[in-house]
Amino acid sequence: xxxxxxxxxxxxxxxxxxxxxxxxxxxxxxxxxxxxxxxxxxxxxxxxxxxxxxxxxxxxxxxxxxxxxxxxxxxxxxxxxxxxxxxxxxxxxxxxxxxxxxxxxxxxxxxxxxxxxxxxxxxxxxxxxxxxxxxxxxxxxxxxxxxxxxxxxxxxxxxxxxxxxxxxxxxxxxxxxxxxxxxxxxxxxxxxxxxxxxxxxxxxxxxxxxxxxxxxxxxxxxxxxxxxxxxxxxxxxxxxxxxxxxxxxxxxxxxxxxxxxxxxxxxxxxxxxxxxxxxxxxxxxxxxxxxxxxxxxxxxxxxxxxxxxxxxxxxxxx
Amino acid sequence: xxxxxxxxxxxxxxxxxxxxxxxxxxxxxxxxxxxxxxxxxxxxxxxxxxxxxxxxxxxxxxxxxxxxxxxxxxxxxxxxxxxxxxxxxxxxxxxxxxxxxxxxxxxxxxxxxxxxxxxxxxxxxxxxxxxxxxxxxxxxxxxxxxxxxxxxxxxxxxxxxxxxxxxxxxxxxxxxxxxxxxxxxxxxxxxxxxxxxxxxxxxxxxxxxxxxxxxxxxxxxxxxxxxxxxxxxxxxxxxxxxxxxxxxxxxxxxxxxxxxxxxxxxxxxxxxxxxxxxxxxxxxxxxxxxxxxxxxxxxxxxxxxxxxxxxxxxxxxx
Numbered sequence: 001x002x003x004x005x006x007x008x009x010x011x012x013x014x015x016x017x018x019x020x021x022x023x024x025x026x027x028x029x030x031x032x033x034x035x036x037x038x039x040x041x042x043x044x045x046x047x048x049x050x051x052x053x054x055x056x057x058x059x060x061x062x063x064x065x066x067x068x069x070x071x072x073x074x075x076x077x078x079x080x081x082x083x084x085x086x087x088x089x090x091x092x093x094x095x096x097x098x099x100x101x102x103x104x105x106x107x108x109x110x111x112x113x114x115x116x117x118x119x120x121x122x123x124x125x126x127x128x129x130x131x132x133x134x135x136x137x138x139x140x141x142x143x144x145x146x147x148x149x150x151x152x153x154x155x156x157x158x159x160x161x162x163x164x165x166x167x168x169x170x171x172x173x174x175x176x177x178x179x180x181x182x183x184x185x186x187x188x189x190x191x192x193x194x195x196x197x198x199x200x201x202x203x204x205x206x207x208x209x210x211x212x213x214x215x216x217x218x219x220x221x222x223x224x225x226x227x228x229x230x231x232x233x234x235x236x237x238x239x240x241x242x243x244x245x246x247x248x249x250x251x252x253x254x255x256x257x258x259x260x261x262x263x264x265x266x267x268x269x270x271x272x273x274x275x276x277x278x279x280x281x282x283x284x285x286x287x288x289x290x291x292x293x294x295x296x297x298x299x300x301x302x303x304x305x306x307x308x309x310x311x312x313x314x315x316x317x318x
Numbered sequence: 319x320x321x322x323x324x325x326x327x328x329x330x331x332x333x334x335x336x337x338x339x340x341x342x343x344x345x346x347x348x349x350x351x352x353x354x355x356x357x358x359x360x361x362x363x364x365x366x367x368x369x370x371x372x373x374x375x376x377x378x379x380x381x382x383x384x385x386x387x388x389x390x391x392x393x394x395x396x397x398x399x400x401x402x403x404x405x406x407x408x409x410x411x412x413x414x415x416x417x418x419x420x421x422x423x424x425x426x427x428x429x430x431x432x433x434x435x436x437x438x439x440x441x442x443x444x445x446x447x448x449x450x451x452x453x454x455x456x457x458x459x460x461x462x463x464x465x466x467x468x469x470x471x472x473x474x475x476x477x478x479x480x481x482x483x484x485x486x487x488x489x490x491x492x493x494x495x496x497x498x499x500x501x502x503x504x505x506x507x508x509x510x511x512x513x514x515x516x517x518x519x520x521x522x523x524x525x526x527x528x529x530x531x532x533x534x535x536x537x538x539x540x541x542x543x544x545x546x547x548x549x550x551x552x553x554x555x556x557x558x559x560x561x562x563x564x565x566x567x568x569x570x571x572x573x574x575x576x577x578x579x580x581x582x583x584x585x586x587x588x589x590x591x592x593x594x595x596x597x598x599x600x601x602x603x604x605x606x607x608x609x610x611x612x613x614x615x616x617x618x619x620x621x622x623x624x625x626x627x628x629x630x631x632x633x634x635x636x
Contacts, residue, residue, distance in 0.1 A: 148467065152604075218473065
C-alpha cells in the first residue's frame, strides 16, 4: 500500500481520485473507485439536479465526493447548497474562480479540492482555502489548458512548499497506470486524479462505440479544440479547450468552427446518442494510447496502485 | 549513483544527457556535462562547419557526442562524414527522417540516438536501427511538437518492449531537476535529455539578458510558435514549432506572422546580438519555471542526479 498525505487525510487505501467527469462520471463509477480504496467523485458537470440526484442514489452508501464546472455552477449556485446537504466526502471545483463558493463549502465542513491549469489558478485556489490542489496538465482528456503535467506539478509543489505547505497536491493529465502514479509522486504530488483511464471502465457512462475507438487509438490521435463545445452551444471561457480523439467530426470542422456553429451542431447530439465515434469524438486524453481494455473501475484502481507500488519498491530498475 | 541501462551502455556516472541545443550547446557545455559524469552533446544545429570545429576543439579531450537537425543535415550530408571522423561518443538526430543517415553512422561504429515527437517517429527510429530513442514532449524548449512527456514516454516504452526491447529510452521535455529525472525513470525511461536547465548554465552560449529573463519567468510564460523561424528565414517542416518565452517580440507578431515575414525579421537578429530579451525571446521550455539560478553545468548535472537518487531511495515520502 502506498501511504501519502492524501491517503492519511482522506482515509484511503490508494492515493487515487477519480476525475469528476461530466456525463461519464456517475455514481456507479465513483462508488466503485471508493470501494476499491480510492476516492470517487461524481461529475456534477453542467448542473442537472435530477441527474445528480440519480447519481448520488446510484452511489448508495459509498463515501463519494462531487465535482462541478465552476463557471457553470456560478449560474446555478443553489446546486452547491443541495450537494453539500448530501455530505459529500469532498467538493471539487475546476474551470473558474473558486473563491465565491469557498465560504459555503468551508462552513459545511467539506474539504475543497481545486483543480488548476496555471500558476495563477493555483494562487487563487490558495485564496479559496483549498484543502487540495489538482495540477492538471493539458495532455488530459476533456477540458483543460496547455501547461504539461511534467512541469506544472513540480512548479505548483514549489509554490505550496513556499506558501502553503499543508495543502495537498494531486497530479492530473496523462496518468493512466502505475507508471504515471509513481512518476507523479516523484514530481511532488501526494496522489493523482485519473480521468481517461476510468472513462474507459465498465462503470463509466460512455457508449461502447466511443470506448472502443479510444482503446484502438494511440496517444497521437487526440487534439484540443472547442468543437464539441460549439456543437453543444456551451460557452466555455478562455483558456479552456477540450481534448478529444481526432475523428471524422473534428476533421470536418477543425478549420471551419463558424460553419459548425451555423450547422446547429453538425449532428453531434445524434452521434452521441447513437454511440457513433465518427459523428462525435470520444472525449479522452493522450493517455488513450496507454489503454488496452475496458475494465471494472475497481480493478483499474487496484492495478494502478499495485504497479506503482512495485515501481516505487525498485521495480523501475532494468 | 543511479545505475541504468543507459549508464552501463555509455559508461556514465549519471543517466543524464545534454540536449544538443543549436547555438547554445557548444563544446564547453558538452565537456562540462561529460566531465560531471553525464553525456555531453554538442549542438551541430544548422550545420556551420567552422563553428562545429571550434566547438569540438573547445570540448578538448572530453568524450562528447554531437547532434544535428536532421532536415538541415540532409542539405549538407558531408557534415555527417566530417563529424563521424571526429569519433563522437554518439550521433544524435532529431526533426526529420534518420534512415538516410543510419548506414553511415553504423559503419562508423558510432551509437545513433534518435529524438522522436510521435509514435510514427519512434517507429522510423527503429527502422534506422537507433541505439537509443529520446521521447520528447512538447513542454520542451526550442523545437518540438505537441505530445506531452508524461504520456509519450510510457507509450514509446510499450512500443520498445514489444518490438525492440534492447533499444534504450530517454525522456525529454520539462525535465530540469531530480524530480523530473526520478519521474522519467518511473515512466520507463533509462535516462533523460536535459535542455532548458543546461541552457541556463554558465557554459551555455547564451547572452545574460536571455538567461536572466528565463530565471525570472514562471512556466506559464512560454508559448509554441514559428516566429523565430520566420524571423530567421528557417524553413522548418511540420509538425515542428519552437517554444520560447512570451515577450514583446512574440506579442507583437503572434497574430501577424505574415507581417513579420515582410518586416525582414523585425529586428530579431539585432536583438539576439544585443542580448535583448524583449526584441527576441529566450528559447526555453516550461521548465523555466523550475529554474532559479545560472549555475555551472557540472553542478547542475550532479545536483539533478543527487536529488533524483534521494527521491528514488524513498525521499518522495512526506
